[in-house]
Amino acid sequence: MERIICVLIFALLSLSAQDEFIFWAELSNKDLILYHQSQSISSAMTQSEAVDEDFACELSYSEDDLSFLQKTALGVIDDEMPKALKLRFLNNHKERLFECFSKAEVRVSHTTKTQLLQAQSTTYLKFIPLRFRVYFANDKALIYQLIKQR
Structure with missing residues (x-):
């Protein structure tokens, strides 16, 4: 009985919490030519505590x-739509999200190998995973990065 009550409380809390998502990206270039690029967006399994939205x-x-975003009875975009629809929207706009988070924390690794008169350069760039929220307005979606309070 206690387990059922705990599950119900957890379900109600998760329904009322704002959905969070995680974004990360990797870029690699060899001899100044981009040869690998990947961006990933996933749904956060837990909610952040004590964060500010930027x-x-x-x-x-x-x-x-x-055509696929859920609308309210008044015909405006529903901010309380299922997380799967939000994730679909975000995946459709990965390139723009990459631009949104271009100021995020990045790790860079660079190597240069030289042999006689030849040089090979390789650079790896990794965006540290960051959390964000999306709010759906009538004509656009607003993206807010989550930053821990100090």
Whole structure:
């Protein structure tokens, strides 16, 4: 009985919490030519505590977005839509999210190998995973990066 009550409380708390997402990216270039690029967005399994929201950017809706985003009875975009629809929207706009978080913390590794008159250069760039929230307004989505309070 106690387990059922705990599960119900957990379910209610998770429904009322704002959805969080995690973004990270990797870029690699060899001899100044980009040969690997990946960006990933996933749903956060836990909610952050004691964080501030810092405005990152806004994403305009495309016609495709408007066809699948859930709307309220008044015809405006529903901010309380299922997390799967939010994740679909964010994955459709990965390139723009990359630009939004371009000021995020980055780790860089660079190596240069020289042999006689030849040089080979390799650079790895990794965006440290960061948490963010998305709010859906009537004409655009607002992206806020989550920053721990100090």
